[in-house]
Amino acid sequence: MDLSYGAEAENYRSEVRAFVKREWQPGERRGSDLGAYIKNFRHRATNEGLLYRFVPKRYGGSEQPVDVVRAQVIREEFSRARAPMEVGGNGMAMLVPTLLERGTEAQRERFIRPTVEGDYVWGQGYSEPGTGSDLASVRTKGELIDGEWVINGQKIWTSQGGGANYMFALIRTEPQAKKHDGISYLLIDLDQPGVTRRPIRQMTGDAGFYEFFFDNAKTPADWIVGERGEGWKVSRTTLKHERASIGSAASLGAQFEKLVELAREVERDGRPAIQDPEIRQLLTRIEGWVMAHRCSSYRLFSLAAAQEEPGIVQLMMKLLLTETGHEIALAAQELIGDEALLEPPPSGHGKRGPSKWLDQIMGSLGNSIAGGTTNIHRGIIAERGLGLPRDLAMGGE
Amino acid sequence: MMRFHPTEEQLAIQDALRGTLADSFPKERLHELVDGDTDFDKPSWDALMALGLGGLALPEIWGGAGLGLLDLAMAIEVLGDGAAAGPILQHCLVALAIASSASEELKARWLPELASGGTVATVAWGGEWLPEKWTVKIEDGVLSGMVRYVPGANAAHLFLVGTAGGGLALCELEAGMRVSAQHSSDRSRRTATVTFKNAKAVELFEPGDPTVARLFDAALVLIAADALGGAQHCVDLSVAYAKEREQFGQPIGRFQALKHQLAGMALEVEPARAMMWYAAYAWDMQLAEASRAAAMAKAHIADRFVSVARAAVAAHGGIGYTWEYGLVIWFRRSMFDRAYLGSPAVHRARAADLAGW
Known part of the structure; x- marks a missing residue:
């Protein structure tokens, strides 16, 4: 096995890095000024073949061949420079792929470009x-x-x-x-x-x-x-896209790093909590799941790059993510202690203390409902992954 | 080029091992061993060694296949699935240790023997698992002290002994050694107490040699691989049973409660597979994170094995609780994998230290 991207990808990385360094210079721009600059930057990045890679040129994309390694290099380099990627949201994640697969030519003409533009x-x-x-x-x-x-x-x-x-x-x-x-x-x-x-x-x-x-x-x-x-069938295309995007690995890793950071910041028995043997066990126990999730995302990435079938593990990524999210929530609750009694100030309003973890503690519950509840996903793993017979109430025979 | 899933060759090796193990070690034989008084099974040992298992990760000049720890770990995973008996994992580790040493003489003397399986070897590190806690003394080429929980000691001729301060010595079975069998809970891998009283030995690595830590990490990866295979077996057995067992006029696998339990078991095991690969890969590539990845993999995957072995009994109901059905063999192996080389808590504490927390 090999986790390096290889020489070809690293050459490509240099090109991407040079482009971002040259073209992404927002300086002191703010508000609508910044908005216009971002829009213009995205155009240049698209002309360079870096954004909207799966969208044909005639609809405002860059129409690049499928290359998950290049796509990953681009994400890494943009994120490194804090440069804006494609516009986010349901439009790009769900509607555009669906229109490309099932839409009429008139619908594609009408809807894709303004979605790509963020309008x-x-x-x-x-x-x-x-x-x-x-x-x-x-x-x-x-x-x-x-x-x-x-x-x-x-x-x-x-x-x-x-x-x-x-x-x-x-x-x-x-x-x-x-x-x-x-x-x-x-x-x-x-x-x-x-x-x-x-x-x-x-x-x-x-x-x-x-x-x-x-x-x-x-x-x-x-x-x-x-x-x-045919709407049910058409919607299946989009849900597939959504599941793939929810199960991304980087966010879980970042969340766990924040938990470790929290354990360094808060005290327990007069010393940083992270020095407490019980907390160290708690953190490393959660980290086992985080590592399994990260390594499995390498595996899926590699399979996608080789254009091979992802297998059962793909069905598990969302559940693994949200179940680990619950564990992180419980650990955070332990770490913040009495701060859990305080309502955090709204985000974007100055410095927020450990009570800001309340957002994650409650938000983790939302994550395990959105995009298919945990029980629905367990059913999918059991039926599609393990080949168990379908539930009679859900159309089994 | 980025690749993080098994090659055709790795899958072919796994298939070959699976087939050879099934042929040479049928389920009846496993039960015979478990009900008997030894864990050493000559026919399957010979068949696996003839396939090249002993030399999988050894250099080609010594009769090996020149592959890495990852390949060996994927092989051990298959043996964990099939509950292969005896000190196979330990045997491979001894070979790896000798191959890592500087002594051409020892390599020439032992590696072809270990690659072919003609000599059986095992590892004597038990009781105090971590190298810095090993206790056997070596002085003027003789060993004195005692090691507990030595797998396969009844069949082994060559012992890799952990020495005080974290060194490794190589010792041939001789008059200065006493092997006394322990009453082992895992009957497919029985242990013994080995006592050394002026037993002649060769010092392979001095205390503090970084190779010792590396070999210990390799051992953690391999036991994690065994646990992964065992855990997968528990899931597969439970899923197959849920498909065939009928209650209330339908397969029990149609009931949502059981479905969710089985999905939960699979969720414990399948993502751990890539974690095991990563730990082995990190070892092969000598990444800075290798030691920590090995500790994390051992802790996490041994816990998963215990967890799904318990869940498997629950998923089966009464039959899973019987001796005859055989799930108990994997259940007991899960307890072995959890304890052997140090519990999950021990390795999580190490992982926290290694992270610099």
Whole structure:
């Protein structure tokens, strides 16, 4: 085995590093000035073949051959220089890949470029108040009336919901068809009179998600991706992308490093907590999981680079991440001690003490619900990974 | 070029070992050994050695295949899965130690013998596991002292003995040694107390020689590999049972509670595989992190083995609790892998030290 990227990749790294050093000089720019500079930087990086690599040139991408090693080198070099990567969010992670796979030429022309530019921000319209893990039971209704879709119902748990101006949504358009066959994948303009949005206040006190109410909201007849009733299948492409992106390794490593940092900062029995044998055991026990996760992400990366099947371990990455997140939360709770009695100041408001860990302590619970709950993922591992028979209630025979 | 998954060759070696072990060491034979009074199985020992296991990580000039610790660890993983009996892991370690020494004479004398398996070797480090705590004294070429928990001592002719201060000596079975079998819980790898009273020995590494620490790290990686294989066996056995066992008119593997337990077991084991690879890779590449990675892998994976062995009994129900079914063999091996060379807590404490915390 070999964890070095090889000479070809290292030459490429020098090129990328030189580009970033030359082109990313934001200086003292702030506000809209900085925003314009970032947009311009992304254009230059795209022309160089560094960003939007899987997006064809005619839609504003750089259309590069699949090369996970180069992509990784680019991420490392941009992150090293704190240069902005592609615009984030559901649009790039989910909608654009879906349009590239299933969209019409007109839809690609219409939607991809502004998404790449960051002008279109997409909300995901999947969950509904009565529809959580049983996603195919969506009830929000779409009827084709006089050449446009008329939508009525409610969507919930939309991240980026405050800033989103468009939504891709699973809408029941064929009420007579079987559960999975009655859904269509529609694109909706959120800035119209028939749409109302409301923030959802969550455990941490913040509002990271929104709910949307559709009251005779309209969308053009041809803003449907795939055929009528194919929405469930179309959405599977996107969920695959989301799962891959949630399971990334770097964030867990960084979170664990912060935990170690916390153990250095806080005291226990008059000395830094990290010198306490019990805390050292606690930290190294968690680190075992962190290492297993990191090494498994090397493994998946390597398999992807060789274009080989990822196997069962890919199904486990999200669960491994969130389960370890719980362990980190409990350790942090032990370390911060009485600070857990204090509400942390909101982020972005000056220096935050150890009580800022409350965000992680509660946020870890959100992570294990978003993108498929822990129990759903256990079922996926058991059925798709271990080949156990399907649950009768979930369509098994 | 970046590559962090097994090569075709590594998978082929694993397949060959798996097949050879299955043929030469059928389940009935394993049960015979467990119910008998020895853990040394000549037919499977000879078959595995004939395949080249003893020389896998030895240089080619000494009859080896010239491969690395990673390849050896992947081989040991297969043996852990199959509950191979006797001191195979220890035998390979002794060969690795001699190959790391400066003595061409010792290499010529022993390596071809160990590669072929004609001489059986084992490691005597037990009781006080960490090199700095070893106690056997060596003076003027003779050993005195006592070591507990020596696997395969009944079959071994050559012993790699840990000496006071962290040295290593090589000792042939001789009159100054007394081997007394312990009543071992893991009957596929039985241990003995070995007492040295003026036993002649050759000093292989002086106390403080960095090679000793490296060999100890290699041992940790190999025991982690054994634990990984054993843990995988527990998962596979439980999943297979859940598919065939019927209750309430359907396979129990359809019930969500059991499904989630089995998924939890797999979640413990499969990600640990790459962790074991990493520890072996770090050793082969002599990365700065190698020692710490070995300690972390031993601690984490031995814990996983114990955990899934317990879960496997629970997943089986009554049959898993019987002697006859055989899950108990892996259960007891998990307890061996956890304790042998130091408990997870010992190695986690070392890992914290090594991180400079």
